[in-house]
Amino acid sequence: MHQVFNVSLTHFLLVSIVLVSAGVATILTKRNAIGILIGVELILNAAGVNFVAFNHYAWPAAYPVGEANDGVLFTLFIIVLAAAEAALALAIFLNFYNNFNTVDVDKASELRG
Amino acid sequence: MNVPHVITALLVAATLMPLVSSLLIVFFGTRVMKAASGWFATGVMAGGFGCSVYALVLWLGHRPDTICNVLPWIPLPGNDPGWLYLGAMIDGLTVAMMVMVTGISTLVHLYSIGYMAGDKRFERFFAYLSLFTFSMLGIVISNSIMQLFVFWELVGLTSYLLIGFWFEKRGPQLACKKAFVMNRVGDMGFLIGFGILFYKLGGVVLLPAVEGGIFDSVRDLLAAEGYSITNPPMWLTAAGISLFFGAIGKSAQFPLHTWLPDAMEGPTPVSSIVHSATMVAAGVYLTGRIYPILTPGAHLFIATIGLVTLVLAACMALVMTDIKKVLAYSTLSQLGYMILGLGTGSYVFALYHLITHAFFKCCLFQCAGSVIHSAHHQQDMRYYGGLKSKMPITALCYFVCTLAISGASIPYTATGISGFYSKDGIIAGAANYSVAMSAGGWLGGLFMWGPLLVAYLTVFYMARSFALTFLGQPRDKHLHDHAHEVPWTMWLPQVCLAAMAVLTAPMIMGFWQGLIVETNETMIARGVYWVQSVADIHHGEHMIHGPLLHGFGWIVALSAGLLMYRGGMGISSKVVAIPGVNLLYTWAHNKFYFDALYDVFTVGLGKTVAYIVSAIDRYLVDGAVNLAGWVAKLCAALIGVIDSRVVDGAVNGAASAAASGGRLLSTTQAGRVRLYVLMLLTSATVVTLIVVTVTLVSAG
Numbered sequence: 001m002h003q004v005f006n007v008s009l010t011h012f013l014l015v016s017i018v019l020v021s022a023g024v025a026t027i028l029t030k031r032n033a034i035g036i037l038i039g040v041e042l043i044l045n046a047a048g049v050n051f052v053a054f055n056h057y058a059w060p061a062a063y064p065v066g067e068a069n070d071g072v073l074f075t076l077f078i079i080v081l082a083a084a085e086a087a088l089a090l091a092i093f094l095n096f097y098n099n100f101n102t103v104d105v106d107k108a109s110e111l112r113g
Numbered sequence: 114m115n116v117p118h119v120i121t122a123l124l125v126a127a128t129l130m131p132l133v134s135s136l137l138i139v140f141f142g143t144r145v146m147k148a149a150s151g152w153f154a155t156g157v158m159a160g161g162f163g164c165s166v167y168a169l170v171l172w173l174g175h176r177p178d179t180i181c182n183v184l185p186w187i188p189l190p191g192n193d194p195g196w197l198y199l200g201a202m203i204d205g206l207t208v209a210m211m212v213m214v215t216g217i218s219t220l221v222h223l224y225s226i227g228y229m230a231g232d233k234r235f236e237r238f239f240a241y242l243s244l245f246t247f248s249m250l251g252i253v254i255s256n257s258i259m260q261l262f263v264f265w266e267l268v269g270l271t272s273y274l275l276i277g278f279w280f281e282k283r284g285p286q287l288a289c290k291k292a293f294v295m296n297r298v299g300d301m302g303f304l305i306g307f308g309i310l311f312y313k314l315g316g317v318v319l320l321p322a323v324e325g326g327i328f329d330s331v332r333d334l335l336a337a338e339g340y341s342i343t344n345p346p347m348w349l350t351a352a353g354i355s356l357f358f359g360a361i362g363k364s365a366q367f368p369l370h371t372w373l374p375d376a377m378e379g380p381t382p383v384s385s386i387v388h389s390a391t392m393v394a395a396g397v398y399l400t401g402r403i404y405p406i407l408t409p410g411a412h413l414f415i416a417t418i419g420l421v422t423l424v425l426a427a428c429m430a431l432v433m434t435d436i437k438k439v440l441a442y443s444t445l446s447q448l449g450y451m452i453l454g455l456g457t458g459s460y461v462f463a464l465y466h467l468i469t470h471a472f473f474k475c476c477l478f479q480c481a482g483s484v485i486h487s488a489h490h491q492q493d494m495r496y497y498g499g500l501k502s503k504m505p506i507t508a509l510c511y512f513v514c515t516l517a518i519s520g521a522s523i524p525y526t527a528t529g530i531s532g533f534y535s536k537d538g539i540i541a542g543a544a545n546y547s548v549a550m551s552a553g554g555w556l557g558g559l560f561m562w563g564p565l566l567v568a569y570l571t572v573f574y575m576a577r578s579f580a581l582t583f584l585g586q587p588r589d590k591h592l593h594d595h596a597h598e599v600p601w602t603m604w605l606p607q608v609c610l611a612a613m614a615v616l617t618a619p620m621i622m623g624f625w626q627g628l629i630v631e632t633n634e635t636m637i638a639r640g641v642y643w644v645q646s647v648a649d650i651h652h653g654e655h656m657i658h659g660p661l662l663h664g665f666g667w668i669v670a671l672s673a674g675l676l677m678y679r680g681g682m683g684i685s686s687k688v689v690a691i692p693g694v695n696l697l698y699t700w701a702h703n704k705f706y707f708d709a710l711y712d713v714f715t716v717g718l719g720k721t722v723a724y725i726v727s728a729i730d731r732y733l734v735d736g737a738v739n740l741a742g743w744v745a746k747l748c749a750a751l752i753g754v755i756d757s758r759v760v761d762g763a764v765n766g767a768a769s770a771a772a773s774g775g776r777l778l779s780t781t782q783a784g785r786v787r788l789y790v791l792m793l794l795t796s797a798t799v800v801t802l803i804v805v806t807v808t809l810v811s812a813g
Contacts (some may be wrong), residue, residue, distance in 0.1 A: 027790045036786065105786040 012053035016085060021045035032104040033093045044082045048075040116175045119170045120183055120199055124211055126262035128250040130157050131218070135243035142236030151229070154239040155222040158246065162215040165208075172208045173624055179204040179635060181256055181326075202256030204630030206464060209624075210253040210398065213468050216613075217390040217475050218246040224479050225296040225382040227602035228486060237382070238278060245271040249391035250400065256325075257587050258307050258356075261402070265303070265359065265395065269296045272392050276379040288378035295372040299362015299396075305471050306355030309348055310406075328639060345408040353411030356403050357418075364448045366395025367422040371707050373430075374441040381482030384437060388444040389475035397451045397467050404460060405641045408605040417457025420563050423449025425705060426571040431577070432689075432701045434682075435492045436481045443518065444474055446571060450539050453564060459542025460503035465626050466535035469617050473517035475533060476610035480511040483599040483607065484582060494581040495682060496589040503596040507605045508583040510611040515616040521574040524665050531617040534626070535669045540564045576674025585679045615700045692712065 019042050026039030055071025093103055100107050132159035142150045172375035202510060229238050248271055251264030314330045331349065332342065340346050360366070365373035371392070377384055387393065400415065407415070426445030433439045447470050454463025484500060484507065485492055501508040513530075520536040522529025529537075543560045550557030550760030587593035598604065619626045677684050689698040700706070781792075 024790070024794060028787050031787070108786075 009057045010052055012049060016046040016049040016053070019043070019049065031104050031106055033089075033096070033105050036105060037089050037093075040089075041082055041086065044078055044085075048078045051075045051078070116171055117177050117180045119658065120171050120177070120203060120208075121180055122165040123168040123171075124203060124207070125159040125201055127168070127211060127215055128247065128254050129163070130161040131243040131247040131250070131676060133157070135240045135247060138236055138240040138243070142240060146236065148235065150236040150239050151222070151226040153504075154243050155219065155226065157336060158219040158222045158243065161246075162212075162219045165211045165215045169208050169212050169624070172205075172628075176631075183256060187259075197259050198257050199260055200248065200256040201254045203254070204635065205628035206398075206401065207253055209464075209468060209628040210394075211250065212245065213471055214249050214253060214390045214394075217471055217610070218242075218249075218386060219224040220447045220609055221382050221386045221390075221479075224385070224482070224603050224606040225380075227600045228382050228482055229380065234278070238275075239276070240384070241271055241274050242382070245275060245386065245391055246516070248341075249395060252395050258310065258403075261399065262303065262307065265363070265399070266300070268363070268392055268395055269293065269300070272296075272376075272387060275383040275387070276376045278380055278383065279378075282378075285378040288372075288375040292372040292376050295365075295369045296362045299359050299369055302355045302358020302361070306358070307357065309352040313348065313352075324679060325389065326405075327403070328641060331406045332640075342406070344410060345410070349406065350408045350410040353403065353407045354414050357400060357407075357411065357415055360396035360400045360452070361418065362396070364393045364452065364454055364668055365445055366396070366418050367425060368446065368707070370422060370426065370445050370710065371704070373445055374704070377435070377437040377441050381437070381478060381485060384441070385475045385482065387480030388441070389471040393444065393448055394467055397448065397455070400452065400455045401460065401464050404455065405636060405639075412456050412458065413550075414456070416453055416543075416560060419449045419451070419453030419456050420560060421449075422446070423453060423567050424563055427567045427574065428697075428701045429704055430486070430574045432698055434495050436484065436494050436578060436582060437478075437492055439494075439574060440474070440477055440481055443477075443571065443575065444470075446567065447474065447518070450536060450564060453543055453560070454539035457539075457543045457546035457560060459539055459545075460636070461626065461629050462535050462538025462542055464629045464632075465530075466539055468625050468629075469517065469531040469535045469614070472610050472617060473514040473614040476510055476514045476607055476614060477518070479603070479607045479610065480507045480514070483507045483603055484596075484671045486603070487599060489595060491589070491592055494578060496592055497582045497587075498585045498589075498595055498681060499583070499593060501583040503593065504583075504598050507607060510604075510607040511579060511583065513611040514614050515575045518575055519667050519671060520568060521667055521671075524668070528620070531614055534619055536568060540568060569666055572667045572670035575672040576671045577678045578676045581677035582683070583679060584675065588681055651685070659764075721780075799807055 023039040023046065024043030026035050026042065030036050030039065050076045051071040053071075055069060058071075059068040096108060097103055131154075131329050134154050138146065138150045138154060146153055155673075180203040181200065182202075183198040186199035187197040189197065222239065225238065225242065227558065229235055232238065245268070248264050248267035251270065252261055273289045273293045277285045279285045310331075313334060314327075335341055335345065335349070338346065340349075355679075362369050373388075376387060379387070387673060397701060423446045426442045430439050430442035430446060433442060447466070451463045451466050451470070454460075454466060483504065487504065488497065488500075490496075517532040518532045520529065520533040522537075540561075541574035543564050547557050547559075547561035550560060585680040616622050617625050620741075689695055703709070
């Protein structure tokens with residue numbers, strides 16, 4: 001049987017909640033800097049999903065192309081920012097690795113008061 | 114050509130040349146000139162000698178009057194302000210002295226090149242030596258007592274530097290201090306005398322016996338006060354004697370004579386110049402310059418000092434075994450002759466003896482230096498003997514000068530070596546004085562008999578030193594083997610000086626005596642009291658030649674000395690064992706206990722005073738200072754408490770508050786990323802919940 005499953009805003013939000021929870025859980029549990037970076041990426045993507053979903057359900061008529069697509073644009077920005085942030089973070093980790101021979105963030109405690 | 118100007122220029126140049134060479138060696142000696150400084154200084158000195166000789170030739174050719182050039186130097190305060198003058202005064206005596214000093218200094222410089230070779234302060238020695246010569250030339254050419262005093266003190270300073278040249282050794286350290294202090298004692302007298310004259314004459318005191326000079330000023334003042342120079346007021350005698358005290362110090366007369374034998378600690382070239390041309394000559398020269406204002410009382414004082422010195426020094430020279438000590442005491446004795454000569458009015462012969470003595474004594478010291486140099490620095494004559502064959506030139510020079518100091522002459526004629534004329538003149542002048550004084554009783558006779566007998570003593574002790582050093586058998590084999598003739602830079606000056614000791618005799622180089630006679634005649638012409646003319650003295654000479662067999666006396670004394678000491682000290686040790694002689698010997702050998710006396714009375718007194726003063730210092734002054742210090746410390750402690758408790762408390766409180774706050778906050782900055790994230794999320798959640806609650810509450 002073929003049942004049409006109507007996708008609503010709630011489903012999108014569920015997906016993004018799953019994503020953000022996974023990201024927070026990753027950040028809180030991982031000591032590896034790369035893992036933390038992945039967690040951050042998940043949180044950013046959750047935000048991106050939210051933006052796109054809200055844009056779509058706020059102005060359905062404008063879909064796919066119209067004047068009111070601010071959310072989509074924000075998502076593009078988020079993707080670009082995420083890429084830049086990943087590059088920056090990796091550069092920092094590389095230096096960190098060069099100095100401490102590890103990427104364990106708990107070892108980065110030189111500035112502790 | 115203005116002859117006086119040329120002469121002045123030449124002599125001033127001759128005076129300044131050693132100063133320039135000294136300064137150049139001081140600045141460039143150790144870096145640029147190095148070993149050449151010796152030759153440089155000698156060359157400059159020879160240039161000065163050349164200038165002096167040229168000036169002498171001009172002077173003898175033109176016979177100008179006394180030259181007196183002055184420059185205003187320091188203005189004096191008062192209603193009628195006069196000046197202290199800086200300038201040159203040139204008469205016959207000055208010219209003679211200039212030639213003598215520059216000549217001897219040149220030879221001593223040359224001698225020092227050999228003697229000081231290898232010394233680590235070679236350059237400095239020549240700087241000092243040139244400065245020393247400059248100071249003496251300055252004294253000779255000075256035209257006022259003030260200017261003379263400046264150079265006088267320079268001579269004192271440079272002699273201090275030269276005597277203490279080997280200052281690493283204890284002996285020279287003590288000797289240079291002693292020379293300096295003894296001279297200061299004399300200089301105190303000089304200053305007092307200068308002060309009296311300065312006060313009485315109102316400032317300007319020009320030395321020469323010229324119009325407006327010292328003699329005219331004093332005579333006019335005496336006439337105004339109703340006195341004359343033969344009936345003088347007390348102050349004039351006091352001024353003369355006080356000024357003479359300066360000469361006592363510099364010329365090492367009794368009772369300040371003890372520094373001169375100790376000055377033997379300096380290098381031998383220094384001894385040879387100090388004992389002839391410069392230092393000790395300065396005192397005699399000063400007495401010669403203040404001569405016109407000396408009163409009969411001052412003359413008696415001077416003559417007595419000279420007599421005592423010449424007798425005591427000859428006795429001490431008789432018993433010394435150190436060759437330089439013998440020569441040092443013989444210098445004292447000869448200086449005593451000069452001072453006696455000045456005191457007894459034989460002005461010409463006293464200063465002539467200064468010139469002749471300078472040549473032969475310089476030579477004797479250089480010979481002694483050569484012997485010491487080639488004998489492992491052994492100075493005791495008991496270890497010499499038989500050096501004649503090893504050092505023929507030195508032995509010959511020493512013998513010629515021994516004859517010169519003895520006053521050797523052909524018996525019963527007036528023909529002899531230079532020392533004969535000068536010393537004989539002094540003895541004859543003293544005889545005249547003695548006759549004049551005989552109204553005062555038998556003591557007057559001492560002035561004739563003393564110098565005459567000491568003249569024989571002089572011959573004897575000089576013969577003794579010659580015999581012990583050069584004749585007989587070697588008494589120290591090792592030393593004798595090592596001995597050798599000295600290099601030409603050392604024997605050439607000796608030969609020149611020995612030649613001069615013969616040539617300064619009036620019949621060969623008449624100008625030496627002639628120049629001083631000129632000054633003497635100037636003084637007689639101006640009516641200076643108690644100047645015996647040369648003719649008068651020759652009269653006195655005839656009086657004593659006949660009866661006293663002066664002719665053969667010196668030969669007897671010389672032979673006795675040579676025979677007695679030819680084989681060493683053997684005979685003399687038997688002689689001094691005789692009771693009585695023994696006592697005299699002990700006295701003389703201990704220098705008549707003058708050093709001990711000074712140690713007890715002056716050094717001891719000084720030490721006692723110093724001890725008392727130091728006690729006052731320690732307990733009274735230090736006590737007051739310590740009390741003040743203690744009060745200050747107390748105040749400081751109080752202020753310190755306020756500072757540390759109140760001010761520091763506030764500051765420290767603020768700081769510790771900030772620190773503990775910071776420490777508390779810093780526990781949150783533990784560097785755990787996950788903790789940060791948790792805190793971030795928690796706080797974000799809390800804020801969100803608050804915002805949502807507030808929104809819902811306000812909406813509904």
